[in-house]
Amino acid sequence: MSAERNNYDAAFARLAKSKFRTRFHLSDGDRQYVARVGVETIRRHCADFVRDRLAPANPPNDGKQTPMRGHPVFKAQHACACCCRSCLAKWWKVPRGIAIPAARQEGIVGFLMAWIEREFSCHIRAQIPTGARS
Numbered sequence: 001m002s003a004e005r006n007n008y009d010a011a012f013a014r015l016a017k018s019k020f021r022t023r024f025h026l027s028d029g030d031r032q033y034v035a036r037v038g039v040e041t042i043r044r045h046c047a048d049f050v051r052d053r054l055a056p057a058n059p060p061n062d063g064k065q066t067p068m069r070g071h072p073v074f075k076a077q078h079a080c081a082c083c084c085r086s087c088l089a090k091w092w093k094v095p096r097g098i099a100i101p102a103a104r105q106e107g108i109v110g111f112l113m114a115w116i117e118r119e120f121s122c123h124i125r126a127q128i129p130t131g132a133r134s
């Protein structure tokens, strides 16, 4: 688990440089939803979204398949640049036009779930107003 987390640190550091990507955070409602249904259920939803909406060689509606809100995983996908095939290609060098292999899908799911976990551990800090003095 900690080795896995270290692998994602470089990716999270890259994302942290993007104003657009860092805008996305789980809301209180999102966090309550995760707490209510449980992380394993969220992971299953995440795997379904990745398989059905991203993994096909030519996903339906590509570029618009991930809503901005409505599920914690959608926010994770925007925050992690895993929202569509062009973002996956640009950020993570996932080739377009061919199906994403199962192992790579699992990697994407692990990454998205790591972001969701971070939102839980960081949310107190995230709520501090940016103008606050230290």
Ligand SMILES: [Zn+2]
Residues within 6 Å of the ligand: 063, 081, 082, 083, 084, 085, 086, 087, 088
């Ligand atoms: Zn995208």
